[in-house]
Amino acid sequence: MKSGITARLVWSYLLLIILTVVMFEVFILTVVMFEVFILTALRFYYVDGVKDTLTDQGNMFTSFYEQQIEDGSFLSEAPSLLQRYNFFIDAQMQIIDSKGDVIADTHDPDKKNLKSLEDVSHSLRGSAGSMILKEGGESLLSVSQPIHLENNQYGVIRLTTSMNQLNHTFQQGMLLLISIGGFVIILTAVISYFLANTITKPLKGITAAAQQMASGKFSVRISKKNDDxxxxxxxxxxxxxxxxxxxxxxxxxxxxxxxxxxxxxxxxxxxxxxxxxxxxxxxxxxxxxxxxxxxxxxxxxxxxxxxxxxxxxxGNVSYCFESLSLQPFLLQVVHQLRPRAERQDVSLRDHLEATDPIKGDPNRLKQVFINILDNALKFTPSHGVIAVHLKANQSWAIIQVCDTGPGIPPEELQSVKEKFFKGKTKASGTGLGLAICQEILHAHGGDMTISSEFGSGTTVEIKLPILHEL
Structure with a gap:
C-alpha cells in the first residue's frame, strides 16, 4: 500500500534527514562566515586603530609647530624639530618636502625620494594616505599626512610603525576565537553523542536480544532502563x-x-x-x-x-563431554559408512589433518556426522564423490563434507536447517535431521553452514572450538 505506515515512515524520516542535513550545513556555513567576519572585522579594527593613532600624532606634530610653518622656517629646521618633538608611539618619523624628498628622518639618515609610494603620493596631492608594505621580512604600516596651513601645503609628515605586535595580537585573537569555536563544537558533539546514546544504546540492546529470540533463545531478557x-x-x-x-x-x-x-x-x-x-x-x-x-x-x-x-x-539432554581427537574419530565414521558408499558405487574419500583436540560428546557428534554423511549418500548418484576434509586454525576445527550431488535449489538453501523442512526430491527425509545437528553443535559451541550450487553439489561446513586447556 502506497499510503501505508511503512511508506509514511520512510518519507517522514527521509524529509527529517534532509531537513537536518540542510540545517546542519547552513549552521556550519553560518558559523564559518561569522568567524571569518569577526576575524576580518577584528583585523580592520586593529589596523584602523593604528592608522588613527599615527594620523593623530601627525596632526599634533603639525599643530605644535604651526608658528614655524607660518614663518617659513619649518622645512629648514625640520631635522631639529623632529628630534625635539616627543612622540607617544614607537614609529619612524619622516618629513618630506613638496617634491617627495626626505629632509628629516628619525631612523634613516640617508636622504631619498619617496614620491612613488602610494601614501606619499596621496599626501602630496593634499589628502592623507596609508599603505602596508613588506620590508626585510617585516610588515610595516605607513601613514602620510599633508603639512599645510590655510591653503598652502609645505610638505608631508610620514609615520611608519611595525605590524608585528598588531599581527601577534590579531593571531592571539584568532586563536582565541578558533579555540572557543572548537570547544563549542567538541562540547556539542560530546553532548549529542551522550544524548543519542540514551536512545541508540537501549535500541541496540533490544535489537541484539530480538535477534537471539529469533534464533530460538527465548530465555533472553532485556534490561529496562527507563519507563518510556x-x-x-x-x-x-x-x-x-x-x-x-x-x-x-x-x-x-x-x-x-x-x-x-x-x-x-x-x-x-x-x-x-x-x-x-x-x-x-x-x-x-x-x-x-x-x-x-x-x-x-x-x-x-x-x-x-x-x-x-x-x-x-x-535442554533435557545430558552431554558427556571429553577431550576428543577428531582425526581418528572422523576416520572411524568414514570407515563405518564406506561399505554403504561402495554398494551405491560412490567414492567416499577422507582428507583428515591432525588437529588439536576438542571438547565434545562422542556419541552426539557421531550422530551429527552420520546424519550429514547419510544425507550426502542419499543425494549423490552413482560414480559420484563424497569428500570429508578436516583442517584447523588457532581457534576452530573445521570439517567439510563435499558431495557431487544435484545440489540444493537457491530457494530452498536458506530453509534446509529449519525444523520439518523437506525438499522436493524423493530422497528427502523427515526434515528434522539437520535441525537436530544444529542443536547438538550449538551445545558444543560450534556451528554449521551449508553452501550449494544447484547442479554442482553441496558442501556442509562444521566448526568446533579447539580445546586449548584440558
Missing part, C-alpha cells in the same frame, strides 16, 4: 519471550510425551506385521504386511527424531 516508550517496548518483548518460552516448553513436553507413548503400540504393530508375514501365504497379504513393516520403521524413525529434537530444544 523504549521501556514499554522492552516490557512487551520480555513478556512475548516469556510466553513463547512457556508455550515452547509445553510443545516440547507434548511432543516428547506423544512420541514416547506412540512407541509402544508402534512396536506391537511392527512385531505383529513380522509375525503375520512369516505365516501368510497369500502374496497380496504378504505385500501389505511388508508395507506395514516398512512404514512402521519410518514412523519409528520420525518419532525418534521428534523425541530427540524436543529433548534437545528443552
Amino acid at each position: 516508550e523504549i521501556g514499554k517496548l522492552t516490557d512487551t518483548l520480555n513478556y512475548m519471550a516469556q510466553e513463547v518460552e512457556k508455550h515452547e516448553k509445553l510443545k516440547n513436553e507434548f511432543i516428547a510425551s506423544v512420541s514416547h507413548e506412540l512407541k509402544t503400540p508402534l512396536t506391537s504393530v511392527k512385531g505383529w506385521a513380522i509375525t503375520l508375514h512369516s505365516v501368510a501365504e497369500d502374496p497380496f497379504l504378504r505385500e501389505g504386511l511388508d508395507i506395514i513393516s516398512t512404514e512402521s520403521d519410518r514412523l519409528s524413525l520420525l518419532l525418534g527424531d521428534l523425541l530427540d529434537l524436543s529433548n534437545l530444544s528443552a
